[in-house]
Amino acid sequence: MPELPEVETIRAGLKRMLIGHRICSINVRDKKLFIGDPETIKNQAVIEIARRAKILIIRLERSYLLIHLKMTGQLIFVPNGATEQDMVVGGHPDPAYSFSLPHKHTHVIFELDHGKLYFNDLRKFGWIKVVESAEQIEPHVHTLGPEYNWPEFSLEYFTKKLARKKAITVKQLLLDQTIVAGIGNIYADETLFLSKVHPQTKVNELKPNEIQIIFKNIPTIFNKALKHGGTSSQHYRQADGKMGTYLAVANVYKREGMPCTVCGTPIERIKIAGRSSHFCPSCQKKR
DNA sequence: CACTTGACCTGTCCGC
DNA sequence: TGCGGACAGGTCAAGT
Numbered sequence: 001m002p003e004l005p006e007v008e009t010i011r012a013g014l015k016r017m018l019i020g021h022r023i024c025s026i027n028v029r030d031k032k033l034f035i036g037d038p039e040t041i042k043n044q045a046v047i048e049i050a051r052r053a054k055i056l057i058i059r060l061e062r063s064y065l066l067i068h069l070k071m072t073g074q075l076i077f078v079p080n081g082a083t084e085q086d087m088v089v090g091g092h093p094d095p096a097y098s099f100s101l102p103h104k105h106t107h108v109i110f111e112l113d114h115g116k117l118y119f120n121d122l123r124k125f126g127w128i129k130v131v132e133s134a135e136q137i138e139p140h141v142h143t144l145g146p147e148y149n150w151p152e153f154s155l156e157y158f159t160k161k162l163a164r165k166k167a168i169t170v171k172q173l174l175l176d177q178t179i180v181a182g183i184g185n186i187y188a189d190e191t192l193f194l195s196k197v198h199p200q201t202k203v204n205e206l207k208p209n210e211i212q213i214i215f216k217n218i219p220t221i222f223n224k225a226l227k228h229g230g231t232s233s234q235h236y237r238q239a240d241g242k243m244g245t246y247l248a249v250a251n252v253y254k255r256e257g258m259p260c261t262v263c264g265t266p267i268e269r270i271k272i273a274g275r276s277s278h279f280c281p282s283c284q285k286k287r
Numbered sequence: 288c289a290c291t292t293g294a295c296c297t298g299t300c301c302g303c
Numbered sequence: 304t305g306c307g308g309a310c311a312g313g314t315c316a317a318g319t
Contacts, residue, residue: 002313054313070313072297105297123296125313167290177314185312234299234311273291275312 002069004148004182005225006236006244007054010075013239014058014117015049017077021112022046023060030107033121036130041065046112052141053181066129066140067119072235073126076101079115122235144181148219153180158215162203170206170214171199171272180218186231186246186253189278191221193252198284199277200270205287224249252278 002010022045026038044060051057056075058065067075078101101118102109108119108128119128131137145161146152161179173179174188183191192199194217197210206214230236230244233254237243247254251261255278256269265282 068313070295071311121296122298123311125295165289172290175313274293276310 002054002071002073002230002236003184003187003225004054005187005222005228005246006230007051007056007069007182008226009230009244010069010239011049011051011056014056014075014077017079017115017239018046018049018058018112018117020045021114023110023112025111027109027111028107029102029109030124033107033119033124033126034128038130040132041130052137053144053147053177054184055140057137062132064131064134064137066131066137068126069121070123070125070127072122074120074235074237075117075239076120076237076241077115077117077239078241082115144177145179147181148222155212155215159208159211162206162211165203168203169199169272170197170201170203171275171277173203174214174218175275182222183218185275185277186250187221187225189253190225190251191217193279193284194221196283196285198286199272199279200286252280254278 022043023041025042028034028038041060041063044062046058046060048059049056050059054068056067056069058067067073069075101116101120103120105120105122106118107121107124110117110119119126146157158180162173165173170192171188174183174191175185189199191214195210195213197206197214225231225244225246228244228246228249229238229242231246231250231253232243233247252267255267257266259265260267260280260283263280263282265280267278268281269276269278271277
């Protein structure tokens with residue numbers, strides 16, 4: 001679930017809370033999710049926190065921590081002196097999705113001089129990796145396409161990339177991280193709704209004006225999601241444990257059977273290449 | 288090379 | 304109530 005807006009929200013939160021603080025100790029409870037030697041990052045201060053696509057890059061004095069949350073990963077910081085009540089985070093209307101820390105899905109605990117950073121991941125797809133130089137980050141980012149707000153992500157670039165695709169649908173295209181980095185299932189659906197393009201439309205059937213509209217709507221959706229602190233349907237939480245609020249303003253994602261916000265037609269859900277895809281059959285006509 | 292499928296995990300939900 | 308199976312969806316390796 002963490003897509004670009006979610007990871008960026010976590011990055012901003014961690015930056016606010018962790019910069020300048022020192023890692024005192026690391027408790028790795030599941031070694032499978034932690035690549036590298038935890039001892040090497042001990043006593044290093046946090047210098048900067050960056051992001052590339054859905055990967056968090058925490059720069060320490062002599063090392064980098066790379067973190068991918070995949071689907072159910074969480075990074076939550078709890079300051080020293082937090083009360084028992086502060087420890088119960090989540091804020092989900094269903095108490096089953098609120099929790100205190102640590103719990104059975106807490107796999108790594110970073111103890112800093114002013115509090116603890118918890119890495120939780122129900123499905124254990126996420127990972128944390130320690131590297132010693134910027135060069136060692138390269139293998140993890142070299143296949144990624146540009147960020148949505150880089151000058152490299154131009155209409156010309158986007159059109160050119162599309163021209164090399166044939167068989168795939170526009171939904172699959174948006175999920176392809178080598179074209180533009182950071183889009184996942186939620187914002188692919190939301191972008192296509194805003195663009196009035198059916199998710200099953202083949203890439204080589206897109207009209208030039210549709211390509212232009214999709215290109216323009218990618219930043220629109222990302223910026224809207226960032227404003228809402230991301231989408232918390234279940235697991236995603238911000239770095240302070242709070243939920244994101246995008247779901248309340250989503251047009252199609254998780255709205256199967258509910259009326260389209262534009263025309264009232266019930267939203268439909270279909271499978272495209274194994275992923276669920278939500279769309280309005282009236283606003284997004286198939287062809 | 289373009290594209291598809293399966294694997295990685297664990298919890299929830301649905302139908303019988 | 305229990306139980307099997309589908310589903311959640313980011314990414315990569317392996318297969319076509």
